[in-house]
Each structure stands twice: as structure tokens, then as C-alpha cells.
Amino acid sequence: MTIKVNANRPATHRKAIIFCCDNGYLPYAALAAEQILHSTPTHDFDICIAFNERPVTIPESLAHLGIRLLKVDIGTMFEGLRLDAGKSHDVYLRLALPQALADDYERILYMDSDIYVQGGDFSALMAADLGDRPLGAVRDNIQWRSPGRRATQFKRLGLPAAPYFNAGVLLMDVANYIASGLLEACLDLGRREAPRMIRHDQNLYNSVLQGNWAELSPFWNWQYSWAARFFCDVQGPNVIHFIGNSKPWKDKDGQFPPRFRQHYSRFIRTHFPEHGDCHIPEAQLPPDGARMRKMLIKHLLSSKAIARYLARFPTDLTVIK
Template sequence: MSIATTSTQPAGARKAVIFCCDSRYLPYTAHAAAQIAALHPHRDFDICLCHGECPLTLPESLASLGLRQIRVDVDGRFEGLRLDPGANHDVYLRLALPEALRADYDRILYLDGDIFVQGGDFSRLLGVDLGAHPVAAVRDNIQWRTPERRPVQFARLGLPGTRYFNAGVVLMDTARCADMDLLGRCVDLGRREAARMIRHDQNLFNAVLQGDWAELSPTWNWQYSWAARLLAEMRTPNVVHFIGGTKPWRDTVGDIPPRYLRAMSAFLECHFPELPPPAVAASPMRPCSPRMVKMLLKHLVSARAMCAYLDRFEGDFSVIG
């Protein structure tokens, strides 16, 4: 089975920031892409939107961003892999990026669409030294405070505990990924263990690599959780990743600080006015609410372990092999 690509324009550089999304997630992904474009008006990398069978239609108001749209046709490569209810095989598309785009790019930074970009030199990140590793990423937040914690999926597969990364932000060396047949090995494992798999490609990446990846600072994938939300306001990470069901366009309980909601609302109103307004609470969480008290206690209990984790990184571009 071969992988074919078609695009709206040729590659303009040898490195790229790439999002994979469908039409449902396009407005929110476009917001993140626009944030990166604003940070790098004279960038030396491409910003790409990849999709599967269903095409994406960007509004004319975003044409100035110069986003490259790429259709990736995997020719049934993901048949037999586990799917959550309502999902299609495009949820595995990021697995195919190194093989599909190796001729265009030496480095790819894959990003999920449910992120908020606050800063960072993405060009420099694309060039960090990965050593002999095929990818670099940030630990999943289940291991931020308990680094020896064994992921549930590893236990289900009978694998030993080791470092486990969140696949919402993955820096890929396309040649190394292709040379080690990372895609083929992930697909083989996913089919063989479909009955025991949970979720999608994040577990396949980690089960195949078994710690063979370079570790990035959490500033590039700050996973928004009860134990790290307030620290995010103090550390100002480059990329905030809304990993749960609460998003800047869907927050009915007031968990997310208003500045995220305002920025998303303004973007959607400008570029996607046909969409209904974001479903958000009338007011943010109150300081005396039980939810706030719970969050403060969680931060207090985990403070020492969080400091130990954060202190491992000297700066934004520290890489731990």
C-alpha cells in the first residue's frame, strides 16, 4: 500500500509545522496556525494543514497566512486499527507524515489543533539536536509528578514501564522515522493488538519506541490539567494543550481563564462567523468555589514533584536523550 499526497502549493522549505485536522476541527486548528504565523512573519519553515479524504476549505480572510494544504491518501494502510466510536482512520494520520512527506521535509513538528500558542521560536525548535532518536516530545502529564508511573496501555500489552510521551506535539526526523519503518511497526502492532489497544496513535508510538525518543521541555506541550493550570499562568509556556473535554471553544463550567476564551471568540467571529458562539460559562470559576479549592490543594500536594520535573530543563531548547 502506497501513500500519495496532493497539495495546494509546493513545499517552500525543508522543515514544517504540520497540523492534521478535519473540517470540524478546522476553525480551532486555523487559530493555532495563525498564532504561529504571527510569531514568525518571515519564517523559514512551512505551516501545513493535512487532511484525509474530506477536503478543507479555508476562508479567504486567512489566505495571507500562506498555509500549505496537503491531502494524504494512505490507501487503506490503517485498516484493522482500533477506532473510538464515531472516529475514522484519519485519527492515525500523523503516523504517516514522515513517510508521506520525507521528500519535502527533513523535520516536521506535528501539533494537535486544541492548543493555544503563546510564544516560542519554532524555527529553532525544528532544528534541535535529537541525537540518534527519531522523534522528540514532551512526557505525558501522568509522568510529570510520578516519572516511574507505568502507563495503562503498557500494562495492557505486558510492556515494562518507561518514558511515555504525549503525542499532541511531536518533532519528527523524517529520515530516521522512515529508515526504522516507524509507520509499518506501529500499524503492525495496532492490528495485532487491536483488542487490547486503547485510544489511538499515541499508544502505538510509545509502545513501538519504548523510550527511544528525545524529551522536550514541557513549555512546548503544557498539558492543561488540575495539577498544572496555575503554574501555566506563572511559567507562561509556549504551547498550552487543552487535553481534556474542556476547550477554549467549549467550557461550560468556567475552568479556563477568560483570556483564552476571548482570543478564540474573536478569531472565530472574524474568520468563521457562520459558526455559533463558543459554548462557555457566563463567568469564570470563583476563587471560593469548591472546584478552585480542589485545584489549589492539588497544586499544593504536587508542588515539590512539579518543581523537580521542571528543574530538569535549563531552557526552552533543552533536550534530554
């Protein structure tokens, strides 16, 4: 497999935080990059944005962030893998990052663009001991309360229950990733089982690894859902991940705290004025509404299970191997 990489500048460090996005999601990735640098001002990593089919352009007003742009040409590598309607094969690009950038980086922290960074020492995270695992990740929220729950994709492939992670934040050990043949195994499974696969690379990763990954604290990928958002405000995780179709920049129902929308709006107006402002809901979620009552009840009933899950991580840098 031949992968070609063209960069706007050489690598500066041996570690990198990488977002994969197009211009549509560039404002959100750029805000996350700014937040990361604010959180870890003395850092030993590059911040990169990788793309393939849909190039991106960093505005001059954000030149101070020093973002490294990477055009990763994977040719036909992802042909035969299933795609959701309206998606390009760029949704699989993170699979190829270790092979594409092995000459530049020893560690890669891949991050989705729909994240919001509140703090954390990213240099310390990227130096975490993963043992001989190819990657570290945070358990998917379907297993926060029920760790033995069997993921739907495992059922469809006839695989047993195993720890299942969310692929929105992935700490990749480049040497172990390549040595394990993870990319090749994911491509083989994805083509062979395309009719039975759900969504994209998250299920490929989990189905191939079947628990062979290092578990990171949820503070690095707090999946912001109706069932855990109040716990989020109390716990104060480092990284909030806006999973699903609902996002704070298109919040029609007023279900997100206004602080998110206001921050995104200020950033976009300053650096991406042509992008269009965030949607402003007519009203915030009413305190006495059915959805609010449902969330409150869910939090009450799941509080002990969430406490057990969080207790497995004494610090945000605890890694379970």
C-alpha cells in the same frame, strides 16, 4: 504501502509544521497557525494542514497565512486499527506524515489543533538535535510528578515502565523516522493488539518506542489540566495544549480563564462566522468552590515534584536524549 499526496502548492522550505484536522477543528488550527507566524515572523518552515477523508477549505481572509493544504490518501493503510466511536481513520494520519512527505521535508513538527501558542522560536525548535531518535516529544503529564509511573497501555500489553510522551506535539526527524520502521511497527502492533489498545496512535508510538525518543521541554506542550493550570500561568509556556474533552470554546462550567474564549470568539467571528460562537458559561469557577479547593490543594502537594521536573530543562530548547 502507497501514499498519494495532492497539495495546493509546492513546498517552500525543507521543514514544516503540520496540523491534521477537518473543518470542525479548522478554526482552532488556523488560530494556532496565525499565532506561530506571529511568534516566529522570520521563519524557515511551511505551515500545512493535512487531511484524508474529510477535506478542509481555508477562508480567503486567511490567505495571507500561506497555509499549504495536503490531501494525504493512505488508502486502506489504517484498516484493522481500533477506533473510538464517531472517529475516522484520520486520527492516525500523523503516523504516515514522514513517509508521505519525505520528498518535501526533512523535519516535521506535528501539532494537535487544540493548542494555544503564546510564544517560542519555532525555527530553533525544529533545528533541535534529536541525536539518532526518530522523534522528540514532551512527557505526558501522568509522569510529570511521577516519572516512573507505568502507563495503563503498558500494563495492558505487559510492557515494563518507560518514559511516556503525549503525542499532541511531535518533532519528527524524517530520515530517522523512516529508517527506524516506526510506521510499520505501529501498524503491526495496532492490528495485532487491537482488542487491548487504548485510544489511538499515542499508545502505538509509546508501546513501540519504549523510551526510544528525545524528550522536549514541557514549554512546547503544556498539557492544561486541573492539576497544573496555575503553574502554567506562572511559567508562561510557549504552547498550551487543551487535553481531554474540556475545551475553552465549549466551557460550560467556566473553568477556563475568559481570555482564551474571548480570543477564540474574536477569531471565529472574523474568519469562520458560519462555525458558531464559543459557549459562554453562566459564571466562572467560584473561588470558594470544591473544584477550586481541590486544584489549590493538588498544586500545593505537587509543587516540589513539578519543580524537579521543570529543573531538568534549563531552557525551552533543552533536549534530553
